[in-house]
Amino acid sequence: MQATLENYSKPYISDLLTRKVSIAPLVTFRVIFGFMMLWSIIRFAANGWIKSLYIEPTYYFNYFGFSWVTPLGGPGMYWLFSIMALAAIGIMLGAFYRISAAVFFLTFTYVELIDKTNYLNHYYFVSLVALLMVFLPAQKSFSLDTWINPKIKKNKVEAWVRWIIPLQLAIVYFFAGVAKLNPDWLFEAQPLKIWLPSKSDLPLIGISLTKEWVAYVFSWFGALYDLTIVFFLLYKRTRIYAYLAVLAFHIMTALLFQIGMFPYIMMLSTLVFFPDKYHEKALNYLAALQAKIFGKQGVKFSSRRLTNNGSIDYNMHPTYDLNRGLGKDSKRQNVALVLLSTFLVIQLFLPFRYLMYPGNLFWTEQGYRFSWRVMLMEKAGYAIFHVKDNKTGKRWEVNNRDYLTANQEKMMSTQPDMILQFAQYLEQVHQAKGSGDISIFVESYVALNGRNSRLFIDSQVDLTQIEEGFEHKTWILPFKQ
Amino acid sequence: MKVFSSIQNTIFAVFFILLVSCDDSGENGTTTDGFDQEALLSNLGENYIIPAYTNLGGDINQLETSVAAFANTSDISNLQAVRGSFEVAYKSWQSCSMLEFGPADATILRGSMNIYPTNTTQIESNIESGNYNLDAASNASAKGLPAMDYLLYGTGFDEAEVVAYFTDETFGAARLQYLQNIATDMRVKVDAVLQEWVPSGGNYLDTFVSSTGTSVGSSLGLMVNALMLDYERFVRDGKIGIPAGVRSAGVTRPTAVEANYSEMSKELAVECLNAYQKLYLGNALQTDASGQGLDDYLTALGREQLSQDIDAQFTTVINDLSALEDRPLSVTISSNNQSVLDVYAEMQKLVVLLKVDMTSALGVLISYQDNDGD
Numbered sequence: 122m123q124a125t126l127e128n129y130s131k132p133y134i135s136d137l138l139t140r141k142v143s144i145a146p147l148v149t150f151r152v153i154f155g156f157m158m159l160w161s162i163i164r165f166a167a168n169g170w171i172k173s174l175y176i177e178p179t180y181y182f183n184y185f186g187f188s189w190v191t192p193l194g195g196p197g198m199y200w201l202f203s204i205m206a207l208a209a210i211g212i213m214l215g216a217f218y219r220i221s222a223a224v225f226f227l228t229f230t231y232v233e234l235i236d237k238t239n240y241l242n243h244y245y246f247v248s249l250v251a252l253l254m255v256f257l258p259a260q261k262s263f264s265l266d267t268w269i270n271p272k273i274k275k276n277k278v279e280a281w282v283r284w285i286i287p288l289q290l291a292i293v294y295f296f297a298g299v300a301k302l303n304p305d306w307l308f309e310a311q312p313l314k315i316w317l318p319s320k321s322d323l324p325l326i327g328i329s330l331t332k333e334w335v336a337y338v339f340s341w342f343g344a345l346y347d348l349t350i351v352f353f354l355l356y357k358r359t360r361i362y363a364y365l366a367v368l369a370f371h372i373m374t375a376l377l378f379q380i381g382m383f384p385y386i387m388m389l390s391t392l393v394f395f396p397d398k399y400h401e402k403a404l405n406y407l408a409a410l411q412a413k414i415f416g417k418q419g420v421k422f423s424s425r426r427l428t429n430n431g432s433i434d435y436n437m438h439p440t441y442d443l444n445r446g447l448g449k450d451s452k453r454q455n456v457a458l459v460l461l462s463t464f465l466v467i468q469l470f471l472p473f474r475y476l477m478y479p480g481n482l483f484w485t486e487q488g489y490r491f492s493w494r495v496m497l498m499e500k501a502g503y504a505i506f507h508v509k510d511n512k513t514g515k516r517w518e519v520n521n522r523d524y525l526t527a528n529q530e531k532m533m534s535t536q537p538d539m540i541l542q543f544a545q546y547l548e549q550v551h552q553a554k555g556s557g558d559i560s561i562f563v564e565s566y567v568a569l570n571g572r573n574s575r576l577f578i579d580s581q582v583d584l585t586q587i588e589e590g591f592e593h594k595t596w597i598l599p600f601k602q
Numbered sequence: 603m604k605v606f607s608s609i610q611n612t613i614f615a616v617f618f619i620l621l622v623s624c625d626d627s628g629e630n631g632t633t634t635d636g637f638d639q640e641a642l643l644s645n646l647g648e649n650y651i652i653p654a655y656t657n658l659g660g661d662i663n664q665l666e667t668s669v670a671a672f673a674n675t676s677d678i679s680n681l682q683a684v685r686g687s688f689e690v691a692y693k694s695w696q697s698c699s700m701l702e703f704g705p706a707d708a709t710i711l712r713g714s715m716n717i718y719p720t721n722t723t724q725i726e727s728n729i730e731s732g733n734y735n736l737d738a739a740s741n742a743s744a745k746g747l748p749a750m751d752y753l754l755y756g757t758g759f760d761e762a763e764v765v766a767y768f769t770d771e772t773f774g775a776a777r778l779q780y781l782q783n784i785a786t787d788m789r790v791k792v793d794a795v796l797q798e799w800v801p802s803g804g805n806y807l808d809t810f811v812s813s814t815g816t817s818v819g820s821s822l823g824l825m826v827n828a829l830m831l832d833y834e835r836f837v838r839d840g841k842i843g844i845p846a847g848v849r850s851a852g853v854t855r856p857t858a859v860e861a862n863y864s865e866m867s868k869e870l871a872v873e874c875l876n877a878y879q880k881l882y883l884g885n886a887l888q889t890d891a892s893g894q895g896l897d898d899y900l901t902a903l904g905r906e907q908l909s910q911d912i913d914a915q916f917t918t919v920i921n922d923l924s925a926l927e928d929r930p931l932s933v934t935i936s937s938n939n940q941s942v943l944d945v946y947a948e949m950q951k952l953v954v955l956l957k958v959d960m961t962s963a964l965g966v967l968i969s970y971q972d973n974d975g976d
Contacts, residue, residue: 315965320815321639322639322815379818503957508851518843571962573959
């Protein structure tokens with residue numbers, strides 16, 4: 122079915138979704154995303170993390186149901202990251218775009234699934250965006266693909282295609298804000314009350330960070346920021362100030378916390394909220410720069426020209442087709458919209474799944490991950506595993522560091538599912554060594570948000586008898602204030 | 603427009619707050635509810651750390667001198683003198699073991715000073731071949747205080763036998779040479795670390811005092827991480843846990859104790875815990891005069907109870923260690939291991955208080971590895 126201009130003048134909701142808009146914001150986002158990912162991979166490799174996180178450990182905490190995702194060993198992991206980097210370049214340049222995006226999504230997600238020790242909300246964000254990018258026509262302008270095959274070029278996309286990335290960002294911010302609406306954050310200014318004074322060595326602002334009221338201001342401002350920033354970014358009159366707030370907020374978090382690439386990814390990603398004309402200008406500027414370097418053959422965003430009165434004169438472009446870029450196959454588009462809706466509904470549900478579990482979420486962490494709970498807890502723990510030989514009655518302690526890296530041990534000691542996984546791994550190790558009937562108990566202490574440490578897991582429960590899964594973990598001791 | 607002005611105001615308000623708060627505290631460097639980290643660090647540096655290395659340096663120097671005298675005249679009275687200096691030096695080391703960050707970390711001082719159980723076979727084969735490099739990884743457990751512990755106490759049943767070991771016609775000279783070499787090796791390394799710390803040398807003290815904050819690279823971050831690593835691995839496990847069998851499926855390893863031959867294990871453990879408590883309290887090494895310590899920092903952060911609990915637990919561990927039977931620790935482990943395991947359990951409680959409660963109250967990241975968080 123050929124869409125015509127008349128179809129789009131009717132004020133249906135579906136029209137809002139399928140209304141044609143400039144492809145430029147999606148294209149700049151593609152370039153930015155590819156670039157940020159490439160930078161992240163280089164940084165990751167330069168820090169030696171491929172080796173220390175994915176080659177050196179002897180044990181990996183897999184996600185329930187994903188035990189088949191295992192590291193590829195010495196050269197294998199380096200190859201995997203190299204392929205991932207090439208795919209990121211492919212995304213950035215729009216080269217073999219669909220394949221690049223798919224390969225990037227698969228390799229990145231594979232790596233993230235290897236070990237939940239390394240779970241970060243921003244890695245989850247990257248996986249989600251990468252998955253979206255596979256299906257978005259972000260290569261249809263200003264790309265190597267259009268240079269190779271100009272026929273695929275598009276200047277316009279349906280509105281939902283342009284707004285899906287902003288929507289994804291909105292979900293991140295909004296849920297991060299909702300997560301901050303908890304008593305510790307709002308009324309105790311925890312964990313900022315602990316973290317901020319520890320940064321008192323920062324120049325200029327450092328000394329103010331030791332003041333208690335500053336922690337409250339940061340907490341409340343942070344919650345307000347997360348909950349409202351998207352609205353201010355959407356609203357024309359506030360947009361520029363909102364973006365300044367984005368910069369201020371994320372530069373601040375980059376200075377204060379060791380959170381890697383996240384602030385930079387957010388600062389650049391939120392540019393997608395700016396109107397089409399800025400993105401077109403940016404791309405044309407890049408195209409001009411390219412033309413200077415490569416001559417005429419440079420990849421151009423679009424050859425539209427502006428008329429005297431500043432509006433775009435489509436007629437001056439001989440190949441411009443008003444209908445190009447509109448969904449020719451509405452069935453396919455409907456399928457896409459249904460899948461997309463499912464994708465979004467799942468994301469809206471995941472942050473609330475914790476309500477299905479009794480107990481304090483921060484304590485039990487049942488339903489904690491994949492919910493945009495960022496920087497919410499100062500949680501430290503220490504877990505001592507006791508092995509009991511049921512035949513001889515002998516008991517001894519495990520040296521966790523014989524099996525885990527320092528980082529794994531640290532993450533494991535505050536997260537019940539990892540404690541259970543490790544206990545069951547210890548059982549396997551001991552049985553492989555020929556120990557017969559053994560029981561494993563954990564004596565673990567956890568301190569949460571400035572409270573004294575308390576026993577975390579019921580130390581009388583034999584963890585070898587517990588089944589891994591999503592059921593409520595009754596062996597976590599109740600949280601006491 | 604209303605929204606417009608409110609966001610603008612918010613931004614201004616935040617910057618204004620930041621500016622104002624920088625302003626009113628810029629003069630004296632401290633705030634009412636803040637804590638002067640520089641004062642804490644300079645107290646620890648000047649009154650504990652540098653005196654500890656100065657002491658150790660002097661004692662190791664003395665040890666080297668006594669060893670030289672013994673090499674000159676290998677008799678019982680000179681052996682007694684060497685043993686005397688050795689015991690003093692081994693005790694001094696207990697105040698330095700936990701300071702394995704900065705210069706000590708760069709020099710790998712603990713690796714040169716106190717890796718045990720010592721490898722007697724390696725020592726003997728080094729002596730026989732006469733061809734060895736003490737800096738080689740293979741010789742890590744053939745040097746330092748534990749090697750000397752063996753050479754001075756483990757090579758004979760009594761003093762006369764030990765003297766005979768060193769006056770042996772075939773190997774006597776080589777053995778004396780080895781003794782001198784390991785003494786010199788220790789002296790050189792301790793001196794290097796001390797020189798790095800003192801203001802007249804590398805002045806690491808200045809770096810230490812000015813690197814405030816609690817990030818991984820800050821002085822507090824470095825020190826607390828070094829303390830925890832030393833306490834867990836070399837104090838709790840090394841001195842008590844491993845010999846008592848907690849790391850070997852309940853099978854005891856009595857001879858794995860520190861200073862097995864001179865039988866100073868218990869004494870050294872008490873000495874070490876005393877040093878830890880002193881450092882925690884910020885007390886001066888020599889005079890025990892009270893100063894700014896981690897306990898004061900915790901109190902300033904509103905964690906007075908925790909601050910006292912940790913101090914009390916140090917005292918408990920020290921008392922329990924002292925209360926162990928008055929025999930070599932290796933014998934106690936063989937005869938009454940439960941009493942040792944009980945001490946171990948108390949030492950374990952201290953790990954929880956330090957590693958979980960203290961670090962999380964201070965905001966120190968416990969990580970021997972750099973990584974992002976969120």
